[in-house]
Amino acid sequence: MLTFINWISVWAIPVIIAFVPLYAFTKKVPVYESFVDGAKDGFSTAVSIIPHLVGMMVAISVFRASGALDFVISLFTPLVSWMGVPGEVLPLGILRPLTGTGSLAFTTDLIKTYGPDSMIGRMASTVQGSTDTTLYVLTVYFGAVGIRNGRYALKVGLFSDVVGFIAALAICLIVFG
Template structure:
């Protein structure tokens, strides 16, 4: 553990030093290149703000409108039949939308139920088995100007559904429904 602390403390400065040495060796204007990259990064950040704000507003409207509560009450019987706790559904819905929102929900589930509970283990496994598909599509596709996202969205959401199902299956297989 001590060795990893030392390595991590010196790794980034060593990497920056290596980049500067290579830039000097190849006669690349390091500072000017850095400033140009910073300008490009700032322009990229500005260009992704509108789709990001739109996605965050849509998430807020979904939660505040009561649509999430309606959905939970509609699928509660099916979840009870297969042994999946309804508490996990908000995480399953939020995970493709927002990593931060999903992390908040997972943290709340773990705080309420405990990290070694079935729900805590399932939430942790779901968090690691899925991705923030809509966020990724919004930010990265928006940054490079891709407008046709239909196929990527379908495949990404299908992968999320497969990840959720696999998480449920394997947590039930390994830990059982406690």
């Protein structure tokens, strides 16, 4: 079984890369021209979302450099410690909706410091998989299509991050506690 899965993982992407142009050719689609048109559209989309990404990155940097992140963490650490959750994991609940790279770097640091099999390492890994980079997703996708009023998207996204964070910590306490 493992040999079959390994075979699929080795050949899946080359087969797809070969199949798509061949299929397009049989349907008489101008393959190269279609590729160039798609690349042109993708490039213009990437250029159009740059201001949104820069704004988000500046806001995150200001939030961290101003000490606001540390202040919020200091407020909630006694509460989560009382519930049996290590305070070291708390910054992930704030960082993860803001920045995927920052939260991954923080998770990596926690795992290097405490180990992957520690409660902190397990909680950090579970939180990483149970939440999303909500503000990044909203910035990129809404910026790409020009949506100015996200209505409930931000509220629902952040609510789902809070639920995912709490559920990840609770499940880790139940399973590994």
